[in-house]
Each structure stands twice: as C-alpha cells, then as structure tokens.
Amino acid sequence: xxxxxxxxxxxxxxxxxxxxxxxxxxxxxxxxxxxxxxxxxxxxxxxxxxxxxxxxxxxxxxxxxxxxxxxxxxxxxxxxxxxxxxxxxxxxxxxxxxxxxxxxxxxxxxxxxxxxxxxxxxxxxxxxxxxxxxxxxxxxxxxxxxxxxxxxxxxxxxxxxxxxxxxxxxxxxxxxxxxxxxxxxxxxxxxxxxxxxxxxxxxxxxxxxxxxxxxxxxxxxxxxxxxxxxxxxxxxxxxxxxxxxxxxxxxxxxxxxxxxxxxxxxxx
Numbered sequence: 001x002x003x004x005x006x007x008x009x010x011x012x013x014x015x016x017x018x019x020x021x022x023x024x025x026x027x028x029x030x031x032x033x034x035x036x037x038x039x040x041x042x043x044x045x046x047x048x049x050x051x052x053x054x055x056x057x058x059x060x061x062x063x064x065x066x067x068x069x070x071x072x073x074x075x076x077x078x079x080x081x082x083x084x085x086x087x088x089x090x091x092x093x094x095x096x097x098x099x100x101x102x103x104x105x106x107x108x109x110x111x112x113x114x115x116x117x118x119x120x121x122x123x124x125x126x127x128x129x130x131x132x133x134x135x136x137x138x139x140x141x142x143x144x145x146x147x148x149x150x151x152x153x154x155x156x157x158x159x160x161x162x163x164x165x166x167x168x169x170x171x172x173x174x175x176x177x178x179x180x181x182x183x184x185x186x187x188x189x190x191x192x193x194x195x196x197x198x199x200x201x202x203x204x205x206x207x208x209x210x211x212x213x214x215x216x217x218x219x220x221x222x223x224x225x226x227x228x229x230x231x232x233x234x235x236x237x238x239x240x241x242x243x244x245x246x247x248x249x250x251x252x253x254x255x256x257x258x259x260x261x262x263x264x265x266x267x268x
Contacts (some may be wrong), residue, residue, distance in 0.1 A: 027256065033058070035060075036160050036176055037174035037178075038172055038177070038238070039051050041161065042165075042188070043192070045188060046132070046191060047164075047179060048110070049180055050255065051162075052106055052167065053248065056106045057252070059159075061112075062102075064164075065164035065167075066163065067142070068147050069134055070130050071121055072089070072137050075096055076133070076137065081138055083136040089137065093142065097150045103115065139223060139229075144166075154169060165230070166233070167214070168237075169230070176266075177258055177262050179238060179241050179258065181251070184244045185217060185218060186210075193209065
C-alpha cells in the first residue's frame with residue numbers, strides 16, 4: 001500500500017523489521033493514518049533510533065524535533081550569532097522554520113533528511129560545535145515558541161512519530177500514543193559514546209571517557225528539566241518505558257504493542 005507522506009515524498013508501510021528480518025506476525029493491524037506517536041525523553045535515551053524503527057513499522061513520517069533546534073544552532077554558528085542575543089535567535093528560528101523541510105529517509109542513518117533553503121544539512125547537525133551550543137539555543141523561549149508552532153502544525157496532519165522533550169506535554173498534547181523513553185545514566189553514556197565513536201568523534205572506550213559523557217548528560221538533563229519554557233517532563237498520560245537492559249527490538253515491539261492496545265481501546 002502506498003501512502004502520501006504528510007511531510008514530503010512517498011513511501012510504503014513495510015512490515016516491521018526485527019533483527020534485520022521481516023516478521024509479518026509482529027505488525028498484525030493497520031495503523032490509523034492520522035494517529036500521532038509522541039516520544040519524549042532525555043538526551044541519549046535512544047529516541048531517534050527507536051522512533052525510526054517505529055515509524056518504519058507504522059508507515060508514518062519520522063519528525064526529530066531535536067534536529068530543528070540543531071539546524072537553528074548550525075545557522076547561528078554560520079552567521080556568527082550569539083545565543084545571548086535572544087531577539088536575533090528568534091528571528092533566525094522564524095527564518096529557518098519557513099525554509100525547512102523534512103524528507104522521509106527511514107533506511108538512512110538518521111531516518112530522515114532535513115533541508116533548509118533546499119540545502120541538506122542532516123550530516124552537519126551532530127558536529128561537535130553544534131552539540132555544544134544547542135542546549136543554549138533550545139533554552140531560548142522565543143526559539144521554542146517558533147519551533148513548537150511549526151512542530152504542532154506538522155503534528156496536526158497526523159501519521160507521524162515525533163521525538164523530542166516536550167512533544168506530549170506541549171507540541172501535541174492530544175497525541176494518541178505517548179511514550180517517555182529513558183534509561184540509566186550509565187546506559188545512556190554508553191549509547192552516546194557509541195554514536196560519537198561511529199562519527200569518528202571519540203577514541204577508545206575507557207571508564208574515564210564514559211564518566212565524562214555521563215556527567216555531560218546529567219548537566220544536559222538539569223538544563224532541560226529546569227528551564228522555564230517547556231521543560232523536560234513526562235506527560236501524565238504518557239507510558240514510562242525504561243530501556244535499560246532491553247534490546248532495540250524489545251523497545252520497538254513494546255511501543256508497537258502500545259499502539260495496538262490503544263487501537264483496541266478506541267474500538268471499544
């Protein structure tokens with residue numbers, strides 16, 4: 001079955017891939033084309049990786065809202081803007097939002113491509129310099145308001161798996177399925193190291209390296225959860241999913257099961 005993406009392009013709803021093998025028994029229902037899955041959680045909790053697999057299974061578009069903040073951070077760095085100039089940052093966010101476009105690329109490394117002004121910036125979003133300034137960018141209320149409005153507009157179209165830190169609480173609080181995905185600090189540090197090593201940004205894995213990454217994640221958690229505008233919170237009606245000790249397949253299967261259960265509840 002082919003379905004027009006609510007963002008851009010076309011793609012078919014494949015069977016769920018488990019361990020690289022198509023298992024048609026896992027997805028035994030037809031996902032409602034208009035539903036939204038909100039996937040929130042702290043940094044390095046595995047949101048984007050899990051969301052890509054869930055989106056693949058459901059035939060939904062993957063929207064990684066963190067990429068939007070990273071695109072603004074990249075734009076600020078390229079223009080020499082200070083994150084302390086909140087008015088300039090808000091204007092930049094408005095300009096970036098009006099020129100940005102998500103393209104589905106669920107087989108790619110990120111699960112999507114993000115174009116700004118027709119230029120694919122996906123591969124640059126995780127540059128170390130971007131990662132350094134994105135927490136400050138994401139804490140600017142004006143930037144959050146601009147991007148949250150853009151994200152909400154995308155969410156209203158339906159057929160999306162949207163990841164972030166305030167999706168279920170602010171962006172699409174009426175999402176049909178909400179999940180708060182987390183893991184232990186140690187597990188998250190190992191995952192972040194793996195991502196950094198894959199991008200050639202980290203050397204050998206040592207206890208000291210992991211401890212430093214864990215400390216950085218704890219600092220980011222504090223920034224995200226204590227900011228005044230749209231702090232990192234679990235929505236009251238979100239399902240808490242601790243992925244510590246779980247495989248990717250297990251996490252994906254649990255979220256798919258939540259969708260299936262929610263559908264059955266709706267039918268009743």
